[in-house]
Amino acid sequence: MAIVNPVHGPLHGVKVVDFGRILAGPLAPMELAMFGATVIKVDSIKRPDGWHNVKPWFEDKPGLNRSGGFAVANMNKFGIVLNWDRPGGVDVAKRLIAWADVVSENFRPGVMEKVGLDYEVVRKVNPKTIMLSISMVGQTGPHRRAGGAAPQMHGLSGLTHLNGWPDRESIDPGIAFADANTGLFGAMAVSAALVHRARTGQGQHIDLSFYESSTFMLSRNLLDWTVNGRVGQRNGNALMAGPQPAVAPHGIYPCKGENGWCAIVAASDPEWARLRQVMGDPAWAGQPEFATNVARCQHAADLDAKLATWTVLQEARPLMERLQAAGVAAGVVNDLRALNEDPQLHHRGHFTKVRHGVIGEMVVEMPSVRLSATPPGIFKAAPCIGEDTEAIYRDVLGYSDEQIAALVESGVIEFA
Amino acid sequence: MATALEGLRVLDLTSEIGHLAGRLLADLGAEVIKVEPPGGDAARKIGPFYQDLPDPNCSLLWWFLNLNKKGITLDVTREEGVNLLKRLAAQADVLLESYQPGFPASLGFDFTALRAVNRRIVVASITGFGQSGPYAYYRWEDIVGCALGGSANMNGDADRAPLRMPETQAYHHASLQGAMAVMMALYHRESSGEGQYIDVSMQEAVTQLLDGPGTFVNFWRLEGRNLTRMGKRRNMGSVTFQLTFRCQDGWIEGSGFTGTMGRARAGLLPLLREFGAEQDLGEEKWSKITLFAPGPGQVQGTPEEIDHICQVVEDWSRTRPKAEVAEALLKHGLNVFPVDDSRDSLANPQLNARGFFVDVEHPELGRSFKYPGAPFHLSETPLQFKRRAPLLGEHNAEVYGDLGLTAQEQATLQTVRVI
DSSP: OOSSOOOOSTTTTOEEEEOOOTTHHHHHHHHHHHTTOEEEEEEOSSSOOGGGGOSSBGGGOOSTTOBHHHHTTSTTEEEEEOOTTSTTHHHHHHHHHHHOSEEEEOOOTTHHHHHTOSHHHHHHHOTTOEEEEEESSOSSSTTTTOOOOHHHHHHHHTTTTTOSOTTSOOOOOSSOHHHHHHHHHHHHHHHHHHHHHHHHOOOEEEEEEHHHHHHHTTHHHHHHHHHHOOOOOOOTTOOEETTEESSSSEEEEEOBSTTOEEEEEOOSHHHHHHHHHHHTOOGGGGSGGGSSHHHHHHTHHHHHHHHHHHHTTSBHHHHHHHHHHTTOEEEEOOOHHHHHHOHHHHHTTOEEEEEETTTEEEEEEOOSEEESSSOOOOOSOOOOTTTTHHHIIIIITOOOHHHHHHHHHHTSOOOO | OOOTTTTOEEEEEOOGGGHHHHHHHHHTTOEEEEEEOTTOOGGGGOSOBGGGOOOTTOBHHHHHHTTTOEEEEOOTTSHHHHHHHHHHHHTOSEEEEOOOTTHHHHHTOSHHHHHHHOTTOEEEEEESSOSSSTTTTOOOOHHHHHHHHSHHHHSSOTTSOOOOOSSOHHHHHHHHHHHHHHHHHHHHHHHHOOOOEEEEEHHHHHHTTTTTTTHHHHHHHHHOOOOOOBTTEEEETTEEEEOEEEETTEEEEESSTTSOSTTHHHHHHHHHHHTTOOTTTTSGGGGGEESSSOOTTOEEOOHHHHHHHHHHHHHHHTTSOHHHHHHHHHHTTOOEEEOOOHHHHHHOHHHHHTTOEEEEEEGGGTEEEEEEOOSSEESSSOOOOOOOOOOTTTTHHHHHHHTTOOHHHHHHHHHTTOO
């Protein structure tokens, strides 16, 4: 296979070398690859990307190339093996950097410097390079050496503190929010740098941290502290405006059947009137404590309890459809099976299929953005480790068969 | 110093779901003009407010989402309004909107109409579900995005309702996707000379948060496991692990350090020993237990065994302050951090050393406030924070003046409430 991404997205022709590991590191270049960039993922057989170990596993068995987690964090990429700690390895990495427009990495700050591949070196190899460095808390500062993963960052950024029920413990939000968030900011920052480079010819270094990008997402809550001196607390599903709920009803309500839930919001008095109508206007809903949004906010807990006595008798999906038909915001809680079957996602072409070297046919998810002239796409599954090693060393980097043999000899290249 | 989007002009007609997109483009140096109806954008009514005054210029949500933007008023439901919008669009590089699908076309300012006046314009629609399909005309709210996008199913205590994410992350992520796609389209325009149309769905933006696009869906497809929320435990199918641990004054959070994830487990026992808190974990069998793929000489812990390790850790941590617990764990190479609140964040030495918080002047209040600043750093084109969010109609005279409207014409348009 030629080492070119055939997807004619907006980044078609952009070349990326991806030294990323685990999740946020690989996600940023994968996002670029979905939009057409040609991405080479660098891996190692003796020290593989840790995400090869993460569940779900094909046939529920661990092993290289069996991780569903790895497979969906590295789609559309070409894969090579490069052990840069072996003699000649760093020179190979430099050749890759010379080839690339974008270099992406998420080692602990200091590691690239130690290897001799930090930005100062990279810019000498190719001054137009855009280098994306993702780290836990940033490339500078007293804690720059900190390591970790998404959950720690949910705690440190304040997300966990704000998540949970007021009468229970604060809990993690249950998904790797910070990884996905950081990965997306990485692709965004590279896109901004590409615009600048296209207009001026100048490359640059991007210093992206989990900590700052996650904390940024909670800005409203931080402003409540810096402006009003108020520390935000967890409030279940209430939409708070400082000390008060802003809107009621605003929640996720139980429905008939196993794990049946439906989000319902009546953001204004007319929407509340429509919700009452769908409910068949029960006597409780006409009481003065529920007459206006201000009154409903004051009696939100009572309102939630009464609303639940009605929702619990309905099937979630028909309830959502009836409410939406009446002009009330509502949405079922999609569990994993339901997400697979969601009619809107299918209409959008959200799911597509690719063939993975070990797992076989896999269902994967498209980006959430459609572009009219340069649509994104998924043309291949994640590479099995080192899948394109030979083609890249020969056709992209220009090594002869003899040179490749020497690199195998020195341990820079391993074949699976 | 230059900015990345120097000289580019963005018209921002979005509602709350899309506000953050324009904010990020503005931070990156674009001239972003927030276009509001003459009565003001609905987000101005969302609190909390400065000193709890429910004034349309005092919403902290508005301040956050519209920092660095200019602001004008324009009634796009009126013919004169649409004409003015098209004149503005002829000089703009990007237009962002989040109306119900079909609404801009019904008034004559959809992508086709805008392209007719400006072939280079990039138009992005940031909506709940995208421009077509069975949910296209559904009403959206942030919590509805968490529900239909699948994040709520994974978030919350097992015996209670699923939870939304704190602080409208579904809205914010629809915006992030929009900002990224706009810049990709601008990059493409540099070589093609053509603009294009971008269609963002909040529901799909949320599905991308589930451990990367498709991880959880593949739990169902590859393992047949329909995972759901487990409170403070992370649900990874056949293994689960506890993330947060009670301390005297809050919690600490870490992933997997109660099993072996890499070398993490190695540090736990020495740490507990140091405090005389290891209980029975010194026994041989505990040294072999691992959370993930067992290596040579290791066994995967049963849920009961993992629970026991967590219990021992928590017996120790709950009697100590979170800062002390986190520091002790970090010292032993275990990656944990305290669960911080906003007060802790403002005091954090790392954020402060890096200048994460920036002072923003509010001349109308005679004060300045600390804002969270750049979510990432660009070495040659740093993000800039020049201007607090616009007051209602603050830049009407400047923007409409540049368009060639005389003061008298502007006054007339204001009288008839077009601006």
